[in-house]
Amino acid sequence: MANGTNRKLVADAFAAWEEGDFGPFFEIVADDVVWTVIGSTSISGTYHGKQAFLDGAVGPIHDALAEPIRATVRNVFEAGDHVILQWTGRSTMRSGGPYDQVYCWVMRLAGGRIVETTAYLDTDLVRRALEG
DSSP states (O other): OOTTHHHHHHHHHHHHHHTTOOHHHHHTEEEEEEEEEOSSSTTOEEEESHHHHIIIIIHHHHHHBSSOOEEEEEEEEEETTEEEEEEEEEEEBTTSOEEEEEEEEEEEEETTEEEEEEEEEOHHHHHHHHHO
């Protein structure tokens, strides 16, 4: 896919997340995705497979927050088979503090699926949320 097709695929799927439904986005994530979360937090590292990522990173963050993350897209860029998604996520930590995260996900797509991602984010905020 080229000429904005991958960009549109990601932007359209993520638009549903902005409305509170993250399902369409994760539907385009390949089952065998390789997803890297930067940093040295307890959820940082490279996950091999969508379920491993959901269990190892998404689940712990979800459990650390009082409500689901409300997403807002800032930019979506396409370069070859890569899509770069800049977005913010807002929630409240179970401790009561704000969880105002800034993300930059660099994704490689193949066949209309996200097959590789590196997620850049405020790891200190993640650490604080997980420590509760």
